[in-house]
Amino acid sequence: RVESTADPRCSLSCAHCITMMRTCLVALVALALISAATAAGPSDFFSKKDSSDVINSIKASQNAKTGAFGSGILDTFAAVTTLVSLDTEVPKADLVCSFAQKALEGDVSSAYHAVGVLQALKCLKSQKLSDAALKSLVSGVSDSNIANKIMAASALAQLRASGSAAFDKTKLVSVIGDIANAVDTDGSIKGKGASEGSAYTAGVAFEALSHLWALAEKEATKEKVVSVVASFENLVDNADETSQQLSFTHSDNSVSAVRTTGQVVRGIVALAKAMDKSFSGVFEDAKVAKVAAYLINNKQAGSIADVAAVVSGLKALNTGAFFKKPLVLSLAQTTVHAAAKKDNDVVVRVTDLFGNAGPAARVYLSRAYPVGSDSTPLITNQDLAALADKSGYKFNFLSAKPEAGQYTADFRVTLSKEDQQSWLSVDTAARSIKVVASVEVVDAEIVVAANKDGDNGKTFELEQGKTKSGISVAAGQHLLVTFRLKNKVSGKGMSVQQAFVLFSEAGASSESTSAEEIFFVVPIDNARKQYRLNVDLSKFKNRSGQYSVRVLIGDPFVDNSFEWTAATVSLEFSNAAEAAKPAPFVPKPVINHKFRVPDKRAPAFLASVFTLLTLAPIGILLIGVLIVGLNFGNYPGGADSMSALLFHGSMVAFFGVYFWYWVALDIFEFFFYASVVAVPLVFFGHRTLRALYVNRNKSQ
Numbered sequence: 001r002v003e004s005t006a007d008p009r010c011s012l013s014c015a016h017c018i019t020m021m022r023t024c025l026v027a028l029v030a031l032a033l034i035s036a037a038t039a040a041g042p043s044d045f046f047s048k049k050d051s052s053d054v055i056n057s058i059k060a061s062q063n064a065k066t067g068a069f070g071s072g073i074l075d076t077f078a079a080v081t082t083l084v085s086l087d088t089e090v091p092k093a094d095l096v097c098s099f100a101q102k103a104l105e106g107d108v109s110s111a112y113h114a115v116g117v118l119q120a121l122k123c124l125k126s127q128k129l130s131d132a133a134l135k136s137l138v139s140g141v142s143d144s145n146i147a148n149k150i151m152a153a154s155a156l157a158q159l160r161a162s163g164s165a166a167f168d169k170t171k172l173v174s175v176i177g178d179i180a181n182a183v184d185t186d187g188s189i190k191g192k193g194a195s196e197g198s199a200y201t202a203g204v205a206f207e208a209l210s211h212l213w214a215l216a217e218k219e220a221t222k223e224k225v226v227s228v229v230a231s232f233e234n235l236v237d238n239a240d241e242t243s244q245q246l247s248f249t250h251s252d253n254s255v256s257a258v259r260t261t262g263q264v265v266r267g268i269v270a271l272a273k274a275m276d277k278s279f280s281g282v283f284e285d286a287k288v289a290k291v292a293a294y295l296i297n298n299k300q301a302g303s304i305a306d307v308a309a310v311v312s313g314l315k316a317l318n319t320g321a322f323f324k325k326p327l328v329l330s331l332a333q334t335t336v337h338a339a340a341k342k343d344n345d346v347v348v349r350v351t352d353l354f355g356n357a358g359p360a361a362r363v364y365l366s367r368a369y370p371v372g373s374d375s376t377p378l379i380t381n382q383d384l385a386a387l388a389d390k391s392g393y394k395f396n397f398l399s400a401k402p403e404a405g406q407y408t409a410d411f412r413v414t415l416s417k418e419d420q421q422s423w424l425s426v427d428t429a430a431r432s433i434k435v436v437a438s439v440e441v442v443d444a445e446i447v448v449a450a451n452k453d454g455d456n457g458k459t460f461e462l463e464q465g466k467t468k469s470g471i472s473v474a475a476g477q478h479l480l481v482t483f484r485l486k487n488k489v490s491g492k493g494m495s496v497q498q499a500f501v502l503f504s505e506a507g508a509s510s511e512s513t514s515a516e517e518i519f520f521v522v523p524i525d526n527a528r529k530q531y532r533l534n535v536d537l538s539k540f541k542n543r544s545g546q547y548s549v550r551v552l553i554g555d556p557f558v559d560n561s562f563e564w565t566a567a568t569v570s571l572e573f574s575n576a577a578e579a580a581k582p583a584p585f586v587p588k589p590v591i592n593h594k595f596r597v598p599d600k601r602a603p604a605f606l607a608s609v610f611t612l613l614t615l616a617p618i619g620i621l622l623i624g625v626l627i628v629g630l631n632f633g634n635y636p637g638g639a640d641s642m643s644a645l646l647f648h649g650s651m652v653a654f655f656g657v658y659f660w661y662w663v664a665l666d667i668f669e670f671f672f673y674a675s676v677v678a679v680p681l682v683f684f685g686h687r688t689l690r691a692l693y694v695n696r697n698k699s700q
Contacts, residue, residue, distance in 0.1 A: 042289075042292050042293040042296040042297075042326065042328045042330075042353065043293070043296075043328075043329070043330055043429070043431060044296055044299075044328065044330050045296065045328045045330060045351050045352070045353055045354060045355040046296065046299055046310075046311070046314055046353060046354050046355070047354075047355050048355065050299055051086050051354075054082065054086070054307055054311065055083065055086060055088050057304075057307070058079045058082060058083060058304060058307075059091060061075070061079065061304060062079070062091060062092065064092075065095075066095060066099050067092045067093075067094075067095025067096040067097075067098065067099050068096070068099045069096075069304065070304045072110075073099075073100065073103040073106070073110050073113045073114055073117070074109075074113055074305060075303075075304045075305065076096065076099065076100065076103075076113070076117055077113035077114075077116045077117050077308075078304045078305045078307070078308035078309075079304050079308070080096060080116075080117050080120050080121060081116065081117075081120050081308055081312060082304075082307060082308040082311045082312070084120045084121075085311055085312060085315050086311065090121060093121055093123070096117065096121060097117075097118060097121055097123040099117075100114040100115075100117040100118050100121075100123075101114070101118070103117075104130070104133040104136075105130060105132045105133045105136065106136070107136065108136060108137065108140035108143065108148040108151050108152050108155075109148070109151060111133060111136055111137055111140075111151075111152070111155055112151035112152070112154060112155045114155075115154075115155040115158050115159060119158055119162070124158075124159070124162040124164050134165060134167075137152045137155055137156050137159075137165075138152075138156075138167070138171075139152075140152025140153075141153055141156065141171050141172070141175060142171075144191075144192060145191060146178065146179075146182045146189060146190075146191040146192070146201065147189075147191065147198070147201050147204065149175060149178060150175065150179060150189075150201065150204055150205050150208045151204060151208070153172050153175040153208055153212060154204070154207060154208035154211050154212075156172060157172055157208070157211035157212050157215065158211055160172070161211070161214070169215045172212060172215055173212065173215050173216060173221060175208070175212065176209065176212055176216060176221055176224050176225060177221070177224055179205045179208070179209065179224075179228060180224040180225075180227055180228055182197075182205075183197075183202075183227070183228060183231045184196075184197035185234065186234055186235065186237075186238040187199075187202060187231040187232060187233070187234035187235025187236070187237075187238060188201070188202050188235060188238075188251075189201040189202045189205050194251070196251050197251065198250055198251045199235060199239070199248040199249060199250060199251075199260050199264055200248075200250040200251075200255045200259070200260040200263055200264075202231075202232075202235055202264060202267075203248070203260065203263030203264035203265075203266065203267040203268075204263060204267065205228070205267070206228075206232070206264070206267030206268045206270065206271045207263075207266065207267035207270050207271070209225055209228060209271050209274070210267070210270035210271040210273065210274035210275075211274070212225075213225060213271070213274040213275055214274070225271075225275070229268075229271065229275075229279070229282065230282065232268055232279070232282050232283070233282040233283075235248070235264070236282070236283065236284070236287055239287075240257070241287075241290065242290075244290065244293055245290050245291075245293050245294040245297065246287050246290035246291050246293075246294060247260075247261045247291070247294045248260045248261045248264045256303075256305075256306055256309075258295075258298045258301050258306040258309050258310060259305050259306055259309040260309075261291065261294060261295065261309065261313060262295065262306075262308070262309025262310060262311075262312050262313035263309060265291060265295075265312075265313040265316045265317060266309075266312045266313060266315075266316045268283070268316075269316035269317075269319060269322060270316075272322035272323075273319075273322065277322070278322050278323065279322050279323050283323050285323075285324055285424050288317065288323055288324065288326055288424065289326045289424055291313070291317065292314070292317050292326040292328075292353060295309075295310050295313045295314050295317075296314070296328075296353070298310055314353045314354070317353060318352055318353045318354060320422050320423070324421075324422060324423055324424045325352060325353075325422060325423050325424065326352075326353060326424050327350060327351075327352070327358055327361075327413060327423055327424055327425070327426050328349075328350070328351050328352065328353060328355075328358075329348060329349070329350055329363075329411055329413060329426050329429045329431070330348070330349050330351070330431075331346060331347070331348060331349075331431050331433070332346075332347035332348070332349060332392060333346070333347065334431075334432060334433060334434055335433075335434045335435075335436060336397055336398060336433060336434070336435050336436070337436055337437075337559055338398060338402070338404065338435055338436065338437040338438070338487070338489045338490075339437060339438045339488060339489055339559070344396065344397075344398050345394040345395065345396050345397075346394065346395055346396075346397045346409075346433060347387070347392045347393070347394050348363055348384060348392055348393045348394070348395075348411065349391070349392040349393075350363060350392070350393070350413055357390070357391065358423065359415055359416070359419040359423055360416070360419070361413050361414060361415050361419075362383065362413070362414045363383075363384040363393040363411060363412070363413050364381065364382065364383055364384065364411065364412045364413075364414070365379055365381075365382040365383075365384060365395055365409060365410070365411055366380070366381065366410040366411065366412050366428070367379060367380045367381070367409075367410050368397065368400070368407055368408070368409040368410070368433070369407065369408055370402075370405055370406070370407055370408075371405070371406045371407065371408055371432075374408070378400040378402055378407070379395075379397070379400050379409075382395055397409075397433060397435070398435075401490060402435045403435070403437070403487065403490065403492065403494075404435050404436055404437035404487065404494065404555075404557035404558065405434075405435055405557055406432060406433075406434055406435075406557075407432070407433045407434075407435060408430050408431070408432060408433075409430070409431050409432075409433050410428055410429070410430050411426065411428075411429045411430075411431065412426065412427060412428060412429070413425060413426035413429070434556075434557070435557065436556075436557050436558065436559040437487050437488065437489055437490075437494070437557065437558065437559065438487075438488040438489070438558070438559055438560045439485050439486065439487060439488065439494050439496065439553065439555075439558050439560065440464060440485070440486055440488050441462075441464040441483050441484070441485060441486075441551065441553070441564065442464075442483070442484050442485075442486050443482070443483060443484045443530065444461070444462035444463070444464065444481075444482070444483035444484075444551075444566065445459050445460065445461055445462060445480075445481075445482050445483070446459075446460045446462060446468070446471055446479070446480070446481055446549070446566075446567055446569070447459050447460075447479075447480040447481075447482070448460075448471065448472070448473050448477055448478070448479060448480075449477065449478050449480065450476075450477060450478070451478060452478045452480075452534050454478070454480045457478075457480070460567065462483070462566045462567060464564055464566075465564070467548075467565050467566065467567060467568065468566065468567040468568075469567065469568045471567055471568070471569045471570065472569070472570040472572070473537075473569060473570065473571050473572065474572050475572055475573055475574035476574070478534065478535075478537075479534075479535040479537065479569070479571075480532065480533065480534050480535065481501050481522070481532075481533045481535065481549070481551075481566075482528075482530050482531065482532045482533070483530065483531050483551070484529070484530045484531065485499075485531070485553065493529060494558075495524055496553055496554065496555035496558060497554065497555045497556070498552070498553065498554035498555060499521070499522040499524075499531050499551075499552070499553055500519055500520065500521060500522060500551070500552040501519075501520045501522055501533055501535075501549060501550070501551055501552075502517060502518070502519050502520075502549075502550040502552060503516075503517070503518045503520075503535075503540075503547045503548070503549060503550075503569075504516070504517050504547060504548050504550065505517075505543075505545055505546070505547055505548075506545070506546035506547060506548050506568055516540070516543055516547075518539050518540065520533055520535060520536070537571070537573075540571060540573070542573040542575050543571075543573070544571055544572050544573050545570070545571065546568055546569070546570050547568065547569050547570075547571060548565055548567075548568050548569075549565070549566050549567040549568070549569055550563055550564065550565050550566065551563070551564045551566050552564075634692065634695065636688065636691040636692065636695065640687065640688065640691035643684045643687040643688050643691065644684075644688045644691070646680060646684040647681070647684040647685045647687075647688045650677060650680045650681035650684060650685070651681060651685075653677045653681075654674065654677045654678070654681055657670065657673045657674050657677055660673070
């Protein structure tokens with residue numbers, strides 16, 4: 001893609017063309033090398049504990065009566081294939097096989113997954129399928145839905161290979177061409193009328209082609225399979241990729257990205273195995289490592305289908321037969337205690353994706369530096385020593401005398417030429433190391449002075465682990481608490497995230513509801529390089545008495561967070577008599593709420609006139625009826641007369657609900673009753689109006 005990333009200087013005059021083209025090509029090669037080098041691969045592996053957790057979780061989801069796992073045949077397929085790949089016996093295998101046999105008669109998707117279960121458990125019968133099951137799969141091969149067509153062909157190919165079904169292979173081979181024609185420009189499989197293709201369907205197609213490959217006898221048919229394999233490179237190029245991970249997504253949210261990624265990896269490896277061909281050319285080393293990192297990072301997936309995708313994807317990547325196996329560089333421990341006397345080495349393990357020992361290698365620590373300060377590394381270019389049992393490599397990080405904090409260590413793994421043919425080298429793998437230290441309080445003092453700066457005040461020295469007494473603060477005086485924190489190992493000063501001073505009334509337990517406890521956050525005074533608190537005595541609300549002073553220190557990089565009762569202090573306030581101690585259980589003062597004064601109402605005469613005007617139309621109606629007279633000539637006869645009567649009755653009832661709402665109901669009750677009355681009102685009203693229309697047409 002030279003045209004999109006080349007140096008813009010390449011468009012200069014011809015005199016500079018050759019020089020600039022060389023510059024551009026060198027820049028592009030450097031970019032490619034940097035991109036490849038940044039693929040650090042997974043930082044963890046799928047451990048034996050992970051396997052045990054997955055196995056126990058899957059077994060717990062099994063139905064004891066039917067043998068099915070989870071919610072149906074899809075979960076059963078995922079559970080069985082996962083247990084088999086983890087070399088674990090499937091419980092109640094006979095029941096599971098019976099459940100899968102029944103699922104063969106369902107839709108195409110159910111039959112496809114049922115065949116997968118039967119294949120994994122090796123219980124595909126040599127007898128012929130039921131007519132219903134065979135009919136469903138045969139019709140699926142001719143389905144207009146490309147996903148159903150692929151799954152049906154895959155299932156029939158497996159059944160045909162096992163002798164469970166006799167089926168003309170011509171129709172199956174024709175599906176290869178359908179798959180090749182359905183490949184979209186981005187490498188996904190796109191059905192007719194679809195707005196975009198699906199990476200998940202592409203993964204299913206790869207797996208289906210692995211079963212159909214043996215039936216492809218003509219070179220033209222094999223070339224179609226090869227063209228589908230070539231499209232895999234486009235699928236990878238259009239995947240969701242970051243600097244550390246790569247994943248595939250389905251066209252909608254019906255299939256998770258984890259399941260889609262696992263299916264694509266499993267499918268392409270199955271196809272490579274069937275073709276007995278290496279796919280290193282279409283699946284770049286750096287991207288293999290990124291896919292492995294994505295699956296490892298999702299090994300705690302919640303659903304059975306996602307867990308199965310992680311396990312099957314990792315198993316496929318770990319084969320190493322069709323592209324290089326990813327190496328995992330992990331740390332046995334990520335936290336180092338600066339005060340530790342023994343076992344303070346950082347141990348690095350180089351393994352495969354399941355924690356098995358990797359090839360013999362040389363591991364280098366390129367550099368180690370504090371997070372955010374990569375320009376000042378503590379260690380550079382250190383060759384790690386192999387452990388005596390060859391289970392890993394070690395280095396003494398504390399030899400660089402790191403302060404407590406978070407560090408980044410960049411590692412590099414080099415392999416022999418022979419091992420480089422089957423394993424991915426690790427050019428740069430950044431791993432985090434946390435250094436924790438023990439902290440102690442030094443130069444702690446309490447100062448009682450006449451001003452807030454503590455000038456010319458009385459100083460009381462404090463010693464950690466002991467409690468100082470005999471400190472009094474009179475009315476109008478100021479109280480200051482100062483101290484420093486020191487790293488016990490290096491002796492250097494430290495700052496922490498949490499430094500508090502707590503004043504508690506002496507003699508009152510912390511559970512007492514009447515105990516006065518006041519917290520103060522102790523700020524750090526950078527000028528004096530100490531923690532310094534000028535106690536705000538107004539927060540004590542003039543409550544004189546004895547208070548214990550406790551210092552609380554906490555930090556994620558401190559391994560001995562503590563609470564220390566430093567002193568007892570007597571506080572005296574000039575207006576202490578006014579500060580009565582509130583009793584915790586006495587009734588609270590009554591809250592007298594004053595409601596809004598109602599608006600002034602209209603005069604009675606004006607209200608009466610308005611009411612008469614409102615009722616006037618009823619009087620006019622009655623007078624009109626007396627003058628004109630009542631006429632029932634248009635009243636429907638026969639069966640429709642009852643509809644007319646019920647229509648008028650429903651209308652009266654509806655007005656009655658209105659009146660009821662005006663005097664008693666709330667809006668929700670009104671809607672309920674109105675909806676009940678509205679049903680007969682609409683029904684009988686329609687019948688009545690229709691009868692009137694018919695009678696009018698007859699009279700005309």
